[in-house]
Amino acid sequence: MGRPRARRGDGVSASVRRWRHDLHRIPELGLREHRTGDYLAAALREIGVEVTRGVGGTGLVGTLRRGTGGAIGLRADMDGLPLTERGERPYRSENDGVMHACGHDGHMAMVLGAARRLAAEGGFAGTVHFVFQPAEEHGLGAAAMIADGLFQRFPMDAIFGLHTMPGQALGRIATRPGPLMAAEDNFEIRVIGRGGHAARPQMVIDPIPIAAEIVLALQTVVARTIDPAEPAVLSLTEITTDGARNAIPGRVVLRGDTRSFTPEVRELLERRIREVAAGIGAAHGARCEVTYTHEFEATVNDPSAVAAALTAARLTVGDENVDGDVTPWTASEDFGAFLRVVPGCFALIGNGGGASLHSPDYDFDDDALDTGVGYYVNLVRTVLETP
Structure with a gap:
């Protein structure tokens, strides 16, 4: 299998790398992405794209129009993670305790690169909204933009995004119709008993x-509850008490996390957690x-949007470097x-080997940037064809 080759625009590659490195230096946590937004x-303004700030807090939308036609969105997430970066790369984070450990610097740079090429070259008829979303890691930014009227103020027929994927071949593009990434729910169970002296357990x-x-x-x-054909994860992640070495606690708090792909499984997980906790607690008073x-x-993912995404991916990297039925991933997005x-398609772009996401050693591979830019450009031209 040959290495993927993206179609490059003159002068774009160097700018995309510079943007990625600059953004990597200035990571900010969710809903605090002020310097990033600036x-x-x-x-975007230098490229010639109209900019609207403050959408959903610190989010922004760039808009590029070329004649009449439909409208689509290209989305990139903006926020970093509360991690201290390891390594001495020249563009290391300048914000101690915060770093881009999930590839959001690369995601933003690829959308900027697509904006530059599309503004310079055209080749489409309609409107492209470049959606830069805050607070993805918190799961708050998309809802904030929607509540702020994102799709009313910037109508779009479909929205598309990419996420870097370590462990997937560099530049390979993968997606699927239907569920691609899981829903995430959190739970807390407070077990309330009666505490007392560790030497007198009969009193507690x-x-x-x-x-x-x-x-x-x-x-x-x-x-024993979920159909084996339905993916689901239930993880207990934290246990705390209000006790001491010689005191039996009066309270234990359990915290955890579930992942699922369908509303039915999501509802079943919640119901069974509540039933199990209530039943065992009652049995012990x-x-x-x-x-x-x-x-x-x-x-x-919407099937018709996936079809357009796969067409663009094949134009960018060839059939052999595209997976149109990738295994769903239980991480959440x-x-x-x-x-x-709105309908749309989210896809994964290979980052090759190296550290995993959310690791202090992670770094986006610059060699994937041109592939992402080329994919977005081909996607816009596929969906918003010129007459």
Whole structure:
């Protein structure tokens, strides 16, 4: 299999790399992307793209019009992660304790590169909105932009995005119709007993063995409740108490995370968590309170948008470097909230080997940038064909 080759625009490649490195230096946490927004707005205006700031807080939208026709969105996420970057690369984060460890610097640079090529070359009829979304890592930014009237103020027939994927061949583009990435929910179970002296257990309702039973019972929810053909994950991630070495606690708090792809499985996971906690607590004379929150929507691709994305991907890297039926990924992505409002397609672009996402050693591979720019340009020209 040959290495993917993207079609390049004259002078664009060097600018895209510079943008990526500059953005990597100035990472900011969600809804604090002020310097990032300033940088993006300046770059878009220099290209000749109309800019609207403050969409959903720190988000922004660039708009490029070429004649009449439909409208589509190209989305990039803006925020970094609360991690201290390792390594001595020349464009290392200048914001101590924050870094771009999820490739958002590369995502923004690829959309900027597509904007530059499309502004200079045209080749499409209609409107492209370049959507720069804040707070993806929190799962808050897409909803904030939608609530601020994103799709009313910037009408679009479809929206598209890319995410870097370590472990996937460099520059390879993969997607699928239907569910691509999972919904994420968080839960907290408060086991409320009656604490007391560790030497007098007969006087207490010990929440620790009750919590332990709940932990073990929850391990059977996916294995014995969910259809084996339906992907689902239930993870306990934290246990805390208000006890001490010689004091039995009165309360234990369990926290965890679930992933699913369909509303039915999502509802079933929540129901069983509540039932298991309430039943075991009642059996021991304790009370269990459950909080269950929806953090990310599932990313469910529209089949017609996927067809357009695959056409653009093949034009960019060739049939042999495109996977149109990639295995769904149980990580979550805020892009899914957009897809509940308008159709679209989210795809993965290979980052080769190296560190995993959300690692302090991660770095976006610059050799994937041209592929992403070429894909977006071909996508716009595929969807917004000139008459």
